[in-house]
Amino acid sequence: PKIVTLPGDGIGPEVTAAAVAVLREVAPDVTIEEHLIGGIAYDTHGDPFPQVTRDALKDADAVLLGTVGGAQDSAWNLLPRHLRPESGLLALRKALGCYANLRPVRVQPGLEHLSPLKAELARGVDILIVRELLGGVYFDGDRKIDGDTAYNTMRYTTPEVERVARVAFWAAEQRKGRVTSVDKANVLEVSELWRRDVTALRDREYRGIHLNHEYVDSVAMLIVSDPSRYDVIVTENLFGDILSDLAAVIPGSLGLMPSASLGDGAGLFEPIHGSAPDIAGKGIANPAAAIMSAGMLLRHGLKRPEGANQIDRAVALALREHPTRDLGGKADTQTFTRAVLSALE
Amino acid sequence: PKIVTLPGDGIGPEVTAAAVAVLREVAPDVTIEEHLIGGIAYDTHGDPFPQVTRDALKDADAVLLGTVGGAQDSAWNLLPRHLRPESGLLALRKALGCYANLRPVRVQPGLEHLSPLKAELARGVDILIVRELLGGVYFDGDRKIDGDTAYNTMRYTTPEVERVARVAFWAAEQRKGRVTSVDKANVLEVSELWRRDVTALRDREYRGIHLNHEYVDSVAMLIVSDPSRYDVIVTENLFGDILSDLAAVIPGSLGLMPSASLGDGAGLFEPIHGSAPDIAGKGIANPAAAIMSAGMLLRHGLKRPEGANQIDRAVALALREHPTRDLGGKADTQTFTRAVLSALE
Numbered sequence A, B: 001p002k003i004v005t006l007p008g009d010g011i012g013p014e015v016t017a018a019a020v021a022v023l024r025e026v027a028p029d030v031t032i033e034e035h036l037i038g039g040i041a042y043d044t045h046g047d048p049f050p051q052v053t054r055d056a057l058k059d060a061d062a063v064l065l066g067t068v069g070g071a072q073d074s075a076w077n078l079l080p081r082h083l084r085p086e087s088g089l090l091a092l093r094k095a096l097g098c099y100a101n102l103r104p105v106r107v108q109p110g111l112e113h114l115s116p117l118k119a120e121l122a123r124g125v126d127i128l129i130v131r132e133l134l135g136g137v138y139f140d141g142d143r144k145i146d147g148d149t150a151y152n153t154m155r156y157t158t159p160e161v162e163r164v165a166r167v168a169f170w171a172a173e174q175r176k177g178r179v180t181s182v183d184k185a186n187v188l189e190v191s192e193l194w195r196r197d198v199t200a201l202r203d204r205e206y207r208g209i210h211l212n213h214e215y216v217d218s219v220a221m222l223i224v225s226d227p228s229r230y231d232v233i234v235t236e237n238l239f240g241d242i243l244s245d246l247a248a249v250i251p252g253s254l255g256l257m258p259s260a261s262l263g264d265g266a267g268l269f270e271p272i273h274g275s276a277p278d279i280a281g282k283g284i285a286n287p288a289a290a291i292m293s294a295g296m297l298l299r300h301g302l303k304r305p306e307g308a309n310q311i312d313r314a315v316a317l318a319l320r321e322h323p324t325r326d327l328g329g330k331a332d333t334q335t336f337t338r339a340v341l342s343a344l345e
Ligand SMILES: CC(C)[C@H](C(=O)O)[C@@H](O)C(=O)O
Pocket: A086, A089, A090, A241, B186, B187, B217
């Protein structure tokens, strides 16, 4: 199998290198090809998602992404929108057809103290957020800024809702069998469609799943005040962007949060943290999320669950024995990566 | 001065009665007129915001609202959207021209233990969220559900952005002088307008204010992991809905969260908690948020800051000495209200 890595900007190259080292150990038969994306791709090719990268994806079985983007005051942010690093990421998602973004939020036993929540609330949290990634207000053609007016359109169609809901129901079947669908159906027509279609699909094909519906404002509250009530959460693109970042605070460090984006073709696997330009190049970034993303790549991209489990166990051990600075420890990127490598059985 | 009270549904009448008792004590010269809104207005007049209520608002100086809406499975939720209780509330906001919703989030000294956050994070939190209340995806005409497609439009104009930003800058002038404007400018054109116009207004008229811009997903994270970094937050309608409910968990009970909605005419003052149908009629609801909303009514609606301060002090005392059940105490609505009344100096 062939994997394309896109290290990107900031700490992306450092954490991707760590993930690649672990991948090579667990899946030595995999071919790895590195390409450019984001700001560095713009600097090199004048395009944050250049043709040479596009071409390389054609026969890839999975894509491992680092991070894209620069500091708030970076020159990249002064470019026209379609040339900015983030646009490269959005175009990549679109090109791969990755419509379902999976973000597991798990508090590791023994690491409850890292959470900003009281330990008794954080303990045992195990949520999977499934965010629709190609629709809603992100990609619709009808958008404009013109003089003193601007608008964007939040749009969904039934097929778009159903394909991502299927992923949520399928995931719930391997978990506790509960799905919470999140919308703002008391205000939005687009949420009315979302709720109707998710319900109909459950009634037709997933009768064993317990489905409930909650409003996005209410979920924002409950996910931090009573996180244990959730198993799988499924929601549209913008709500998913907000809620998944919010939920990511529960384990206490973004450095612990991997993600998988699945769709029609090759999946996209990436840590959810940003490019952290302030610590880029210093060798101190926590590579755990990138390494765990490589684990998700093995599980969902290459269907190698044993390899994924191996990585998860090794990361859990390394986190306890060699915590990085964001976790209050002292390990740098290399020390942590070595700890993972030597914990692999 | 004349105040219209709209007790509404669920626990609305109980908590409004408590707030009215306190108002009568602090501002005995005020005329109070009660009218219907929400589900009860629909049941009585076939309209959640009936003409008789509309008419009563014409010469009101301020409006004190309870809560609207029923349980998830309430018959009201099966009505066409424009007849549901929530639509009555949206129509009321529109009729009053209340474009700026102010939600203070304050952790009272000595009550840090109520927060789901660790006490050291909750301590001293004092944020004012200013939510735009009449624009964005909430009210725009261009919205539809039709067969297997649905959409809503998120729209803003420069005058809409400026008028609410002014309220935020004005509020910051009486506080720590810092405003964080929240958008999703890396994806949305409508956020690009928002950011541009907020910045231009600051540069033109509020040069003493420190303004920064953050993305909504990032604020969702930071507001619970590092709440002390914020002074005033200003944002558009939907982001404000989500973030203000989220921030409301910080003090530990929705029962402690008042709000004021200001605009062209009479202001609207309401607790942010819902109608809590499960405890309605039992006399155990916490009326603190409604009473504090009456305080905001005195401060912003009738320009009587001394009365507002009197109420705030009395509520703080009552909360410590007679906590209600949602706060882990035993006081019922009446006991708490009496405690506030007797703590008024
Ligand atoms: C960078 C940005 C466009 C992106 C998004 O909003 O999808 C990011 O916030 C994310 O969640 O991956």
